[in-house]
């Protein structure tokens with residue numbers, strides 16, 4: 001156990017890792033996956049389109065949608081969660097390009113501050129679209145270096161708000 005973890009109170013600040021489902025994630029955004037998606041054949045039947053999986057939101061001056069690629073280093077569980085962030089001017093989607101799962105931490109807003117976070121682990125291949133202004137942990141790959149397509153908002157104005165917890169949480173399976 002690391003020095004930080006040794007100082008963490010065990011009860012109350014330990015967040016269990018849950019399996020990601022559309023229903024559980026619905027208050028925070030969308031799950032991007034082929035299963036349960038509206039799908040139809042295109043290109044003469046040689047291709048299946050899994051259609052309209054997430055709502056991309058952009059707002060503010062000169063807002064535009066960005067498509068970027070991220071290569072993330074893996075994190076170990078149990079993990080010490082010291083902060084969450086949110087993007088007031090747009091949504092943020094992470095679509096994995098590997099089969100490595102990743103941790104998705106989100107939290108409800110309670111009067112402008114995050115409430116108790118919820119930790120999910122994606123299934124292999126599942127992505128997420130975090131809705132505009134939803135508190136979330138930073139991109140947290142598990143099991144190996146992982147590449148992602150990220151779809152989020154560019155433009156003028158401040159699109160990042162961070163919150164550092166007075167008492168860190170411990171995220172553990």
Ligand SMILES: NC(=O)N[C@@H](O)C(=O)O
Nearest residue numbers: 085092136137138139150
């Ligand atoms: N900054 C960036 O691209 N990613 C973060 O917003 C994050 O949620 O990891």
Ligand code: NI
Nearest residue numbers: 085087092138
């Ligand atoms: Ni973010």
